Amino acid sequence: MRRFVLIAVPYLWLLALFLVPFAIVFKISLSDIALAIPPYTPTLKDGLGALLAGLDFENFVFLTQDDLYWKAYVSSLQIAFISTLVTLLVGYPMAYAMARAPEEWRATLMMLVILPFWTSFLIRVYAWVGILSTEGFLNQLLLWLGVINEPLTILNTNWAVYIGIVYTYLPFMILPIYAAIERLDESLIEAAEDLGCSRLQAFWLVTIPLSRNGIVAGCFLVFIPALGEFVIPSLLGGSGTLMIGKVLFEEFFSNRDWPVASAVAVILLLILIIPIILFQRNEQRQQEAEQ
Amino acid sequence: MTKTMLSTVAALAVTATSAMSEEVRVYNWSDYIDESLLQQFEEETGIDLIYDVFDSNEVLETKMLAGSSGYDVVVPSGTFLQRQISAGAFQKLDKSQLPNLDNMWDVISDRVGKYDPGNEYAINYMWGTTGIGVNIDKVKEVLGEDAPVDSLALVFDPANMEKLQSCGVHFLDAPVELIPAALNYIGEDPDAQDAETIEKAEPVLSAVAPYVQKFHSSEYINALANGDICVAVGWSGDILQARDRAAEADNGVNIEYYAPKEGALMWFDNMAIPVDAPNPEGAHKFLNFIMDAQNMAAASNYVYYANGNKASQEFLVEDVIGDTAIYPDAETLENLYTTSPYDARTQRTVTRMWTKVKSGT
Numbered sequence: 001m002r003r004f005v006l007i008a009v010p011y012l013w014l015l016a017l018f019l020v021p022f023a024i025v026f027k028i029s030l031s032d033i034a035l036a037i038p039p040y041t042p043t044l045k046d047g048l049g050a051l052l053a054g055l056d057f058e059n060f061v062f063l064t065q066d067d068l069y070w071k072a073y074v075s076s077l078q079i080a081f082i083s084t085l086v087t088l089l090v091g092y093p094m095a096y097a098m099a100r101a102p103e104e105w106r107a108t109l110m111m112l113v114i115l116p117f118w119t120s121f122l123i124r125v126y127a128w129v130g131i132l133s134t135e136g137f138l139n140q141l142l143l144w145l146g147v148i149n150e151p152l153t154i155l156n157t158n159w160a161v162y163i164g165i166v167y168t169y170l171p172f173m174i175l176p177i178y179a180a181i182e183r184l185d186e187s188l189i190e191a192a193e194d195l196g197c198s199r200l201q202a203f204w205l206v207t208i209p210l211s212r213n214g215i216v217a218g219c220f221l222v223f224i225p226a227l228g229e230f231v232i233p234s235l236l237g238g239s240g241t242l243m244i245g246k247v248l249f250e251e252f253f254s255n256r257d258w259p260v261a262s263a264v265a266v267i268l269l270l271i272l273i274i275p276i277i278l279f280q281r282n283e284q285r286q287q288e289a290e291q
Numbered sequence: 292m293t294k295t296m297l298s299t300v301a302a303l304a305v306t307a308t309s310a311m312s313e314e315v316r317v318y319n320w321s322d323y324i325d326e327s328l329l330q331q332f333e334e335e336t337g338i339d340l341i342y343d344v345f346d347s348n349e350v351l352e353t354k355m356l357a358g359s360s361g362y363d364v365v366v367p368s369g370t371f372l373q374r375q376i377s378a379g380a381f382q383k384l385d386k387s388q389l390p391n392l393d394n395m396w397d398v399i400s401d402r403v404g405k406y407d408p409g410n411e412y413a414i415n416y417m418w419g420t421t422g423i424g425v426n427i428d429k430v431k432e433v434l435g436e437d438a439p440v441d442s443l444a445l446v447f448d449p450a451n452m453e454k455l456q457s458c459g460v461h462f463l464d465a466p467v468e469l470i471p472a473a474l475n476y477i478g479e480d481p482d483a484q485d486a487e488t489i490e491k492a493e494p495v496l497s498a499v500a501p502y503v504q505k506f507h508s509s510e511y512i513n514a515l516a517n518g519d520i521c522v523a524v525g526w527s528g529d530i531l532q533a534r535d536r537a538a539e540a541d542n543g544v545n546i547e548y549y550a551p552k553e554g555a556l557m558w559f560d561n562m563a564i565p566v567d568a569p570n571p572e573g574a575h576k577f578l579n580f581i582m583d584a585q586n587m588a589a590a591s592n593y594v595y596y597a598n599g600n601k602a603s604q605e606f607l608v609e610d611v612i613g614d615t616a617i618y619p620d621a622e623t624l625e626n627l628y629t630t631s632p633y634d635a636r637t638q639r640t641v642t643r644m645w646t647k648v649k650s651g652t
Contacts, residue, residue: 033635035378037566039356066643071652134459135519156505239506239649247646253349254466254642256356256635 022269029262030055040258059263069247069264073271076244079158079233080226083165087222088215090166091173095214096207098174099181110178113171125164125235132160132236156238164232169225173218180214181207224272244268314339315573318354318362320560321346321509322532323417325593332580338573346509347465355380359567363574369559370467370632372413373406381412381563388575389414391582399599403559405629413561414578415599417528417591420555420619420627421468424511424530427545429458429521441549443476446524447495452502459520464506466645468556469496469524471630475554482630486640496648506649512536518544526558527616528596535595548616550623557627559599591617 031054034041042054063069098109116124131137132155139151154160184207192202208215230245237243244264251261321344333340343362345351348371354360355367355375367375375381386392392414399415407413425440433454439445446452452460462469471481473492483489504520511523516536523530527548534546562581564574580586588606591598595610597617604612611617619627633641646652 035374035635037356037358037378037380039378068643068646068652133519135517153504239500239503240651242650242652250642250646253347253353254645255639256349256352257639 022266025262025265027055028258029059029260029266030057031259032058033257033259038258039256059259060267062260063263063267069244069267072242072244072247073267075242076227076229077271079161079165079243080223080229083162083169083226084219084223086162087166087169087173088219091170091218092177092215094170095174095177096181098178099184106182113174116171121168122231125168125232128160128164128167128236129155132163155236158237158241160236160238161233161241161243164236165222165226165229168232169222172221176217176221177211177214180211184210220276227272228268312339313337313570313573314341315364315570315577316341316343316362317364317577318343318345318351318360319364319366319416320344322512322529323366323560323594323596325589328586328589331586332577335580336573336576338576340577348467355565360565361569362565363568363570364562364577365565366416366560366562367413369403369406369561370630372561372563374632375563376407376412380566382566382568382571383411384414384564384578385571385575388572389579389582391579391584394582394584394587394600394602396599396601399559402557402629403561403599405631406559407561413563414582416560416562416581417594417596417598418557418559419527419596419617420550420557421463421472421524421526422530422548422550422555422616424515424523424525424533425547425549426458426515426518426521427547428543429518430455433458433521440547441552443472443551443553446522447473447476447499449498449502452499455522456502456504459504459514459522460502461511461514461520461523461525462503462506463511463525464508466641467630467633468558470641470644471556471628472524472551475628481554481556481628484631484633484637486637489637489640490644493644493648496644497651500648500651515546516540516542516544518542528594531595531614531616550616550619550627552626554626554628557629 028040031040031042033039042051044051046054094113098106098113101109129136133139134151134153134155136155138154139148142148143151154163188206188210189202192206193199197205228245228248229243230249233241233243233246234249237246248261248264248268251257251264255261315338317340319342323344324342329340329342332338348368351365351367352371352375354362355365356378358380372381395414399418400410402418403413403415404410423440423443423445425445427440430438430440430445434445434451439448439451444451445455446460446462470489470492473495474483474488475481477491477495479488479491508525509529511520511525512529512533513536514520515523515530515533517540518537523533527550530546530548534548537544537546562578564571564578568574581590582600584600584602585606587598587600587603591603591611592606592608595614595617597611615623
């Protein structure tokens, strides 16, 4: 019985916070747009029979007929992928330095990484508007240093979106990698060096593989929210920044088309969930093979 | 443990007392009121006023159509008001609770009647035009002394926009305003409802979109005032607010507003009470408070928008009532056009075109 309760808790969690909302969104994605409150038909008020009869996959077919959606998915994947890569390249050395810092410093360094979370995410993104704008802090600094003669246009371009995403999600990359490296037994590296590895080789052959779990966790934590990101591209991005989060917003707010917006969201979820399930399965198989 | 319990009890007690005092929740456009009026309302009525802001009709409409927004007073523009009325989002006004209705200006009430026949659901708050805000010195520097600042050609002629790109141009992120303007520029009916005519706006907008730094409906106020951009297609009062902010900052930025000579969109923002408003009685009190001649004048004097309140006009400062950019003269008034709401299918065409214009796909 106790075991059953223990297992039931995570499943209830999954059911309440994932499956039920998903079922609601999926149901809306099968309905039709209407001028009413709520703006789709049929609803539960129409009775179960009418509800089931009124549902169809029309909205999903519609998504295939306009290349906007396809392009937005691809462009989001690209932006999320590049941002994740840059975050990893920036975050890994930081996590490594933190984990290798003298023990009494670590708590402070950790604090410094977490500190930005004490300010609202929205305000921090807005701060970048001030930093990156044509008359902004960065341009003033570069002009003053004589690095550039003309102010750079960074705000309202994809560059700003990348900067925003990397900045925002960097802690999510650092923390799991830091945890992985800190746990790493330093004698393993000494052993590798004793056996003739250079420091670089030891890093490459021992530290990186042993921090793999941290890297994977960090990449997921950055990639998944970056893919559906809306706030950063809409505040920092330009009109040419095509991301699925913005398309979803347009469907929902400008077109008032909740059914199509829901269909877009369902597909976004599938894009995320299928690779994650495949990855999990692969990991499990590897673990079993090792055992 | 006891401590947590105590604080929970305390929190509950606070919630209980605040639930007992009456409150009115208002959802209005950003930068759209003199905030001392809000305090004044609280002092006069003893009602707690919760005041939130938005910057696009679409956001408001989504809240209305989702239902249970929790707001008692909202401020949709004409076409949105009409559509939300037909979706059943608003309740009829109880005019017996609104003695200040006598102050309203019949000219404006009649025009709003196009969207709300008989003015049964809404009162006009402010109205204005959609036109062009210009940083006059920078634009003349780029385009020369005879820059066509009073014409749509300034923003719809690619040759001008290519040059203006260097000092920065913002457009409203509002297809229902920019598409009629583009249609008007090429001599089509700005209120066209058929997809074929509407699509003629696309090449006009697409030709200049690459030179637009941003499509956004509120950032341009500060961007113009700071000198970050030199041209904005925006709402009259917002641009006049930018003019004032620049003057206050004394930063050498001179902003002017022009209603294009080809004609400009005239719009109306109206206060209505959602059908499921928690406190309709308080909402009526707020509406009546706003329709008070002096209060309405204070709001207009602060935000530089014309209002639909005849009685308020004697309290308006000369800067407002005497400025033809705010209260247009008869000739300009004739040159203004209004639009009607699009049906769902046309709306999709319009939004899709707008995405295409903005992103190139």
